[in-house]
Amino acid sequence: xxxxKIEGLTKKYGKVFAxxxxxxxVEDKELFALLGPSGSGKTTIMRLIAGFxxxxxxxxxSGDKVINEIPPHKRNIGMVFQNYALFPxxxxxxxxxxxxxxxxxxxxxxxxxxxxxxxxxxxxxxxxRRTNQLSxxxxxxxxxxxxxxxxxxxxxxxxxxxxxxxxxxxxMQVELKRIQREIGITTIFVTHDQEEALTLSxxxxxxxxxxxxxxxxxxxxxxxxxxxxxxxxLGYSNFIEGRIDEVREDEIIFVSSTGLILKxxxxxxxxxxxxxxxxxxxxxxxISKAPKLYSNSFEAIVExxxxxxxxxxxxxxxxxxxxxxxxxxxEGPSNVFPIGSKVYAEWRQESCxxxxx
Amino acid sequence: MRGRHSWLFVIYILVTLIFLYAPILTMMxxxxxxxxxxxxxxxxxxxxxxxLAYNKRLIQATLNSAGLALSTSITSTFLGMLxxxxxxxxxxxxxSLFQILLIPPISIPWLIIGVSMLLLFNLLGLGxxxxxxxxxxxxxxxxxxxxxxxxxxxxxxxxxEETAMSLGASPAIAFIKxxxxxxxxxxxAAGLFSFAxxxxxFSISYFxxxxxxxxxxxxxxxxxxxxxxxxxxxxxxxxxxxxMVVVLIASKGTRDI
Numbered sequence: 001x002x003x004x005k006i007e008g009l010t011k012k013y014g015k016v017f018a019x020x021x022x023x024x025x026v027e028d029k030e031l032f033a034l035l036g037p038s039g040s041g042k043t044t045i046m047r048l049i050a051g052f053x054x055x056x057x058x059x060x061x062s063g064d065k066v067i068n069e070i071p072p073h074k075r076n077i078g079m080v081f082q083n084y085a086l087f088p089x090x091x092x093x094x095x096x097x098x099x100x101x102x103x104x105x106x107x108x109x110x111x112x113x114x115x116x117x118x119x120x121x122x123x124x125x126x127x128x129r130r131t132n133q134l135s136x137x138x139x140x141x142x143x144x145x146x147x148x149x150x151x152x153x154x155x156x157x158x159x160x161x162x163x164x165x166x167x168x169x170x171x172m173q174v175e176l177k178r179i180q181r182e183i184g185i186t187t188i189f190v191t192h193d194q195e196e197a198l199t200l201s202x203x204x205x206x207x208x209x210x211x212x213x214x215x216x217x218x219x220x221x222x223x224x225x226x227x228x229x230x231x232x233x234l235g236y237s238n239f240i241e242g243r244i245d246e247v248r249e250d251e252i253i254f255v256s257s258t259g260l261i262l263k264x265x266x267x268x269x270x271x272x273x274x275x276x277x278x279x280x281x282x283x284x285x286x287i288s289k290a291p292k293l294y295s296n297s298f299e300a301i302v303e304x305x306x307x308x309x310x311x312x313x314x315x316x317x318x319x320x321x322x323x324x325x326x327x328x329x330x331e332g333p334s335n336v337f338p339i340g341s342k343v344y345a346e347w348r349q350e351s352c353x354x355x356x357x
Numbered sequence: 358m359r360g361r362h363s364w365l366f367v368i369y370i371l372v373t374l375i376f377l378y379a380p381i382l383t384m385m386x387x388x389x390x391x392x393x394x395x396x397x398x399x400x401x402x403x404x405x406x407x408x409l410a411y412n413k414r415l416i417q418a419t420l421n422s423a424g425l426a427l428s429t430s431i432t433s434t435f436l437g438m439l440x441x442x443x444x445x446x447x448x449x450x451x452x453s454l455f456q457i458l459l460i461p462p463i464s465i466p467w468l469i470i471g472v473s474m475l476l477l478f479n480l481l482g483l484g485x486x487x488x489x490x491x492x493x494x495x496x497x498x499x500x501x502x503x504x505x506x507x508x509x510x511x512x513x514x515x516x517x518e519e520t521a522m523s524l525g526a527s528p529a530i531a532f533i534k535x536x537x538x539x540x541x542x543x544x545x546a547a548g549l550f551s552f553a554x555x556x557x558x559f560s561i562s563y564f565x566x567x568x569x570x571x572x573x574x575x576x577x578x579x580x581x582x583x584x585x586x587x588x589x590x591x592x593x594x595x596x597x598x599x600x601m602v603v604v605l606i607a608s609k610g611t612r613d614i
Contacts, residue, residue, distance in 0.1 A: 052519055072522045079523040085516040089538050099524035
């Protein structure tokens with residue numbers, strides 16, 4: 001059983017909390033994402049788990065063993081750095097065999113294991129290549145193979161898809177998930193790319209300023225963000241300030257500071273009358289010539305549009321000046337609303353989320 | 358470089374090279390000249406090189422220089438390598454101070470260092486001796502070692518050692534199997550550099566050599582004061598060529614993999 005548990009983990013540099021009382025459980029065989037902006041503390045947490053850094057307070061478990069006092073080379077935790085850190089003075093074979101040699105496996109056994117893992121990452125036959133002869137995607141797979149061949153209990157990945165171009169990223173996403181499933185290893189990866197987190201992980205922990213803001217499966221974190229930071233960091237959000245006017249059984253009436261009346265969803269325990277915030281994701285805002293009569297429907301003018309190929313981003317402004325972003329599918333050039341068009345911006349009540357600040 | 362003006366560039370390079378090497382080439386040419394009075398025209402003769410084989414003073418001085426340079430090189434390379442490692446991989450108290458303190462041996466004229474050391478060693482009771490010379494040579498060559506090895510280390514990724522550790526290598530094994538092999542070209546280059554620095558050193562040797570002991574640079578200097586023959590040119594030519602080879606090998610080693 002290789003679940004990872006962190007309790008009360010804190011690390012300070014001077015006066016700054018790089019990690020502030022972190023409590024986290026990563027289940028056995030889970031693909032877990034630590035998501036946060038630069039400087040949020042995610043890398044600090046990963047290095048603490050790996051053992052390259054000592055916590056000021058807190059406990060780290062690997063399985064049912066406390067590993068705080070165990071040095072990194074005895075923790076049996078595989079790691080892949082963002083730049084892959086392949087040993088430049090060794091061949092692919094020697095790179096992968098490195099961990100096996102340290103564990104004193106026989107030559108024949110080492111050869112077998114290296115062959116097996118290369119097949120798993122679909123690079124069979126690459127044993128004798130030099131590391132500088134490899135493409136980015138190949139380097140990553142070798143780095144992964146090297147970490148996995150020693151059968152670690154936990155795998156740590158630092159920005160796994162960060163160094164790859166878009167097409168390669170999409171391929172590697174599938175690859176990475178496949179390999180992780182096949183081996184069944186508890187994996188924690190660190191990223192600032194919310195798309196990477198959403199597409200790869202089983203669960204996400206959103207981190208900012210050393211603290212965990214929200215933990216959940218991608219759908220939950222995306223559709224039910226805990227606060228403004230999460231709503232803004234994952235995907236895009238339109239924010240409207242105002243206050244809760246009325247809490248009904250099936251909906252909450254929100255009045256914006258400019259007087260717009262919105263029908264929203266939220267927690268019935270939310271205090272009304274107080275200053276609050278609503279978030280609406282652009283893909284949930286629909287624009288059309290004639291109102292389709294969703295719960296929220298407002299007249300708007302197209303101020304600006306961005307053609308993205310797969311879709312179009314419209315910058316709209318409502319009559320009271322509120323600005324909204326919306327993503328529409330690209331259904332063909334004749335379906336594009338030109339700048340200046342008068343349209344209706346609409347969204348469902350469930351798409352209108354009231355947030356705790 | 359535009360095609361039109363590249364000839365200017367070539368001329369500039371030629372002039373620089375001539376300025377640098379004309380004296381040296383003249384000196385080398387004269388080592389093959391039969392005349393003991395440096396008269397022209399040059400009449401080719403290897404007699405001064407043959408003479409060299411019997412010149413006990415010069416040969417002893419050369420052996421002294423070589424022996425001193427070898428022990429200096431080994432010591433300063435070892436110490437300098439440790440210093441470079443500390444600077445490149447660790448944060449520690451006094452790190453910037455340490456870096457600054459490595460500069461004076463290179464920037465302060467060795468003449469002044471030589472005199473100061475003589476005063477210090479006299480106070481300490483060491484006086485002029487082989488040990489004093491050894492200490493002096495090591496002191497002035499360490500900064501070169503640190504510079505070369507540090508430059509080499511900065512070019513390597515610290516993540517490599519951490520990766521090695523995550524794969525099960527203890528810090529010692531990580532150093533032996535990963536860090537050191539990558540550092541090696543720099544260490545070898547530094548070894549050769551410090552050898553050259555010590556071999557060619559005049560000031561420190563001059564001030565700290567005990568009576569009866571000379572190194573080659575000091576011996577050549579004495580010969581010039583007292584009166585000399587082209588046998589000095591012969592040994593100087595050999596030394597020069599030897600140093601050139603050493604430095605060339607060293608500079609190949611400082612190139613990255």
